[in-house]
Amino acid sequence: MKKDEMLYLRAARGEKFEKPPVWLMRQAGRYLPEYNLIRKKFSFLDVCNNPELACEVTMQPIRRFHFDASIMFSDILVPLVPMGAELSFGKGHGPVISNTIRSKSDVDKIKKIEPRESLKHVLESVKMMRAELPGDVALIGFAGAPFTLSSYWVEGGKPDPFANLKGMMYHQPETFINLLEKLGEMVVDYLSALVEAGADAIQLFDTWAGIMPVHEYRKFNLPVLKSIFSGLKHLGVPTTYYAKGSMHLLPEMKNTGADVIGLDWRSPLDEARVTLGAETVLQGNLDPTVLLGSEETIRRETRRILSEVNGSGGHIFNLGHGILPMTPISSVEILLDEIRGHSA
């Protein structure tokens, strides 16, 4: 199959389909017994850093469900390691970065990286993934957006309540902007290298952007996002921007320059369509907890989403946030059956 025929890529470029392409955030993850089997033997970072393992877990959900897109298995924090971050994942805890960034001299110490050197293992895994994926399945490469990356590095782990980050933003705005710009440069280089290695499309995760009020988002997040998406334009692959809990930022997201806007389950697709216009492709936005519900609930809520976007513009079906570890496999099967139709 030619690249241009992949359903996901056609939809990401704005084509409309009655049965939209579908993939799920964190589709390679803990709800899959075959994933848990691998994680019994290897840590999360081991799997991220080993091309064979990363490729294997990326393939797992495709073998089971033949999603229309496959997202490379990795973590948004992986590229921070060659930049100087001392990253670890404790058992049952989230990420920990032991050398936090708090001052101008910390920012000055951040290393500029050449991803083709220092992240060679990730590029290697992307090559393997692309080679192993079926021809009709698009491979999505991803990175964290600078604001979200900075929030982990400044806070040294899970960022809530963002006290140090906001402290830096308010007391040392130039240093903070400098940090965002350094991260932004890395993101462009890294995503370019991923596309070279075989990624067919790009998604930028700005998980924590939703904590910003709109006037601060405009000042801090937007300039670096614009420069990233314009810096990726020449690659010729579709780009997606996702931010959780970001209904209040929707009008500004249009200005990022991303082709596709990923929405969480609280931003109704029909309202987003009005705000973003017909040319922006929407991705989302089933509440991941719906997959813990009954068959009737899953079918009803899936139909509701399909009808919200019905004929109004391009749409890629996804969850509004990552699939939950306790999700039954059968729920994913019901979801796919409802989207792809009973005849499929």
Next chain:
Amino acid sequence: MKKDEMLYLRAARGEKFEKPPVWLMRQAGRYLPEYNLIRKKFSFLDVCNNPELACEVTMQPIRRFHFDASIMFSDILVPLVPMGAELSFGKGHGPVISNTIRSKSDVDKIKKIEPRESLKHVLESVKMMRAELPGDVALIGFAGAPFTLSSYWVEGGKPDPFANLKGMMYHQPETFINLLEKLGEMVVDYLSALVEAGADAIQLFDTWAGIMPVHEYRKFNLPVLKSIFSGLKHLGVPTTYYAKGSMHLLPEMKNTGADVIGLDWRSPLDEARVTLGAETVLQGNLDPTVLLGSEETIRRETRRILSEVNGSGGHIFNLGHGILPMTPISSVEILLDEIRGHSA
């Protein structure tokens, strides 16, 4: 001073002021050294349950800052204890409820309470607080909204990612609604008793409502909220409804029947004014992290909020969420100076 002359109550009833009344969520809390001194000797629940201690910590921020309103020191989960919840607070952890609610028989076991009996110690503390407060400071009694209370009880502690709650909502909707109704009855009885004991106003915290997409909020949260606010009408005190991260729910919040809508820092007051109309009083919404910023930042952001509501309707100044433990005392002083004017 007569009750009718309290600035907070006048504003809550819709009067407009150039310098609005101000209080802060969690104003009796860990940013105050005098509070930490008490917490060195007594646990959080000890302070909630002992009228002298609860009264003392409630007075602390009033002595320092003479806020226009005082919120009783307690926790939204306190009234669940006589209903049957086995509640504890671990050190550094959030609340834990060891006997979770998962089934119809669990809901059936919930005890109907008479707050004047089983929560006598809370009512006693409210009496003491009202007696000790200056005459121009309004006393706010509060409760958790049924959805938010249910989320703690069903999950057995911090509710995120709401897997059991949503599971119950989707698999056993009648049981879930029955749970909400039982909690709703308690809330009306409890808040009525607080007003009898001396509370001048009421605030209902629906902290987690923001995780609901609007169609589910309409189905599950709204009916019980309507019955609560209509059940409180005869008390003749102003009522406030607060939900975090709830910009997408604003149009429906108007239908709760609350006099005042409390907003978090992500819902711009001018947009909320358009959605809610001139008759709804707005409370909020400074980002609590702004108080970690420089004097210039605090003054600028405070002025921004004052100008957003300028002349558009009633306003009570508050943070968009609880004050952070690392907030410097001087930041609160700057905030008050900016709101009340340099001459004050």
